[in-house]
């Protein structure tokens with residue numbers, strides 16, 4: 001049986017997940033959503049073949065599985081507002097950065113299955129990666145359903161210790177943005193050396209895509225893959241020495257640490273409002 005899914009909040013992350021689900025064959029008839037900006041509803045309905053509601057309660061009441069996809073600072077008020085229509089057999093899947101399962105459980109107000117997830121926007125092209133952790137009320141069948149749903153737009157890892165979700169966010173949820181930024185800089189550097197932007201973009205992007213494909217498809221040590229490109233006293237060595245001299249190790253470590261730290265802060269900021 002196809003479960004009915006509701007998305008509360010249909011912005012960037014929900015759109016990436018819905019796009020991934022739809023591309024994998026999930027029926028638009030089984031997907032509903034709710035968000036504030038009703039003027040945007042016809043566009044979403046047309047894009048995904050789903051039904052949009054102005055009222056979160058209506059979307060939640062219509063669903064077997066509810067994806068919570070609003071910003072972390074809005075989650076408590078949104079959940080408490082629809083808590084009166086929650087049924088014990090429903091499954092709630094949160095994508096909100098930093099918000100702990102315990103907080104979600106207390107806002108939902110009754111023992112109910114909750115999965116906290118940290119997906120990323122490559123879901124939109126079937127290349128998502130998600131960290132997942134379930135509460136004690138989540139059955140094996142529900143966990144399998146969630147794993148299959150997330151695999152339909154990429155892959156997943158189950159996390160045992162909820163504290164590790166901060167690191168999942170730093171290495172996965174937020175990380176595509178680091179690579180986009182790196183690409184922006186490389187493309188600019190190519191243009192500064194005289195290439196047109198389209199050519200610079202194509203060269204830089206395929207280098208990133210090819211490197212990621214080699215790492216994921218070949219069972220080889222990443223350092224060895226790097227060494228295979230680096231001729232003694234050659235061009236790659238010149239680039240890598242510059243990256244090391246200018247602090248790539250401390251720069252990337254600081255970025256990952258700052259992301260995890262912000263995730264912890266979000267949890268504290270919004271857990272006990």
Ligand SMILES: NC(=O)C1=CN([C@@H]2O[C@H](COP(=O)(O)OP(=O)(O)OC[C@H]3O[C@@H](n4cnc5c(N)ncnc54)[C@H](OP(=O)(O)O)[C@@H]3O)[C@@H](O)[C@H]2O)C=CC1
Pocket residue numbers: 008009010011012013014034035036037038040056069070071072074078095096097118119120121173174
């Ligand atoms: N973007 C990303 O890469 C990732 C995001 N996340 C998490 O996903 C969640 C959403 O982020 P993102 O998609 O980027 O944010 P967006 O702002 O793009 O989406 C949030 C959505 O929530 C809607 N909304 C606002 N208020 C309400 C309300 N009261 N009831 C219902 N819907 C409401 C907004 O509607 P409207 O536009 O009409 O205001 C919008 O559709 C966050 O919790 C974030 O931590 C997790 C992993 C990755």
Ligand SMILES: O=C(O)[C@@H]1CCC=N1
Pocket residue numbers: 097169173174
């Ligand atoms: O920036 C954020 O807070 C969200 C969570 C992970 C990616 N985007």
